[in-house]
Amino acid sequence: MSATSHHQQYDPQHDPQQLRTDFLNAKREKKLRNRDAAAAIGVSEGEAIAACVGAEAIRLRPQFIELLEEVPLLGPVMALTRNDSAVHEKDGVYEKMSHNGQVGLALGEAIDLRIFYKQWRFACAVIEKVARGAEKTWQKSLQFYDLHGEAVHKVFLREHSNHDAFDALVARWSDPEQLPGMAVEPVPPAAIDKPDAEIDGDGFRAAWKGMTDTHQFFGLLRDFGLSRTQALRLAPPQFVRQVDNSATRAILEQAAAGALPIMVFVGNRGMIQIHSGAVSNVKVMGPWLNILDPGFNLHLREDLIVSSWVVSKPTSDGEVTSLELFDHEGNTIAMLFGVRKPGQPELAAWRSAALSLPLAASMAEAHA
Known part of the structure; x- marks a missing residue:
């Protein structure tokens, strides 16, 4: 079941600060990943991350094609795509990027993507402290969500990525309105097959x-x-x-x-x-x-x-x-x-x- 289909305890549009507090508490107390912490408090991951705009997250302008087609500047990174049942993580460089209308391609040696931009609704950069064994380190990523608040794609920097290029890209695409919150639509029920x-x-x-x-x-x-x-x-x-x-x-x-x-x-x-x-x-x-x-x-x-x-x-x-x-x-x-x-x-x-x-x-x- 998707998190957006849960009964929500509050309207995150009107109370993003409380949502962020509850989300961070769920992560810390239950040692949960972002997606699971959001589900634990009854919202989608996108809503939880959007509530962190102004703190851990930076809202990016929703010019998704132009933004993603600059990701090659970051050099070697990790691309992550998932659904409810599978997570696919691939290290490499974004290369040979193109689009035709709202459909895009990345045809790199390692990172090979078919992109459906029509579904994308929210983009942000996330900079957060994560545990690496006994130590905590800063993790930088670009994250993209659909109109249901579900993650469609994430780009994680590695140590050997171009961190200066990341900072410049985020500055270039940062939304002038850094307001927290994201409006989402419920996930529609599964279509019923014709007889x-x-x-x-x-x-x-x-x-x-x-x-x-x-x-x-x-x-x-x-x-x-x-x-x-x-x-x-x-x-x-x-x-x-x-x-x-x-x-x-x-x-x-x-x-x-x-x-x-x-x-x-x-x-x-x-x-x-x-x-x-x-x-x-x-x-x-x-x-x-x-x-x-x-x-x-x-x-x-x-x-x-x-x-x-x-x-x-x-x-x-x-x-x-x-x-x-x-x-x-x-x-x-x-x-x-x-x-x-x-x-x-x-x-x-x-x-x-x-x-x-x-x-x-x-x-x-x-x-x-």
Whole structure:
């Protein structure tokens, strides 16, 4: 459940000072991260951070495209994108940035982003003391939130980042009105799928078989009025397999053992962040499935995966296979692919690994 759907104890617009006090107390007393401390007092993270404007946070002008396209000046940093179930952290330099209308790209060697600026509502710089082992140190970041107060993207400085460039960027983009507070809208309820009988299933399956690029899938969902999970249920059966929810752990362990380069996509309404390359250090800690590699960390809540699907989509380069994970509302948690360049077929080892994953119990019974 998103924090914005909780009953709020006060109107943060009218009482940002009290919100900030409660937020900082929750962080300190319960030793919580910002997102969890905000949820603990019944607000979104964006509202909590916006209440700190004038203290720990500096409000930036909402010229999101121009602002983000200056981030390359900061040199090597850490990019963080998350949703309710997964956190994707990638070290590197923002490079090859562009936009077309409200959709942007960063196509750097390490930092690879698909950016949906239409969803962005609030930007700030945050400068706060954080614990690093026994010591406390200053942490600097740029943080971006959507109209529900949920974080779409964060940029954290490392020791070797260009701190002078950060200070100059913040000074340049600082909002003249440093007023605390942020108005948010409640997260709308999850859309309800149309009854299967109202879907042109035959037309949809024919269109699926006719795809020549994986990006055409979004158009199919729109044209046939389908959610992603409903599309997978109604897809031509030779192209989809529902697999056991242990599949992510299994395929990451296979990829690590075999030095198999993979792509890991994690996104939200306003951002998709992509890792491409090998993974090596796969660790399970409680409900969290983690990749803890130099330059790339993934933290994924296995217990929040409600369905997992191996999906094949036709392209002009042959079929492309993905492992797609969904939560209880049908939201995408993460997607995994084999590393592939346009014009090349996908890695045979990736396809073989994906197709060897154990079926979900319901599918296994159906095939028994």
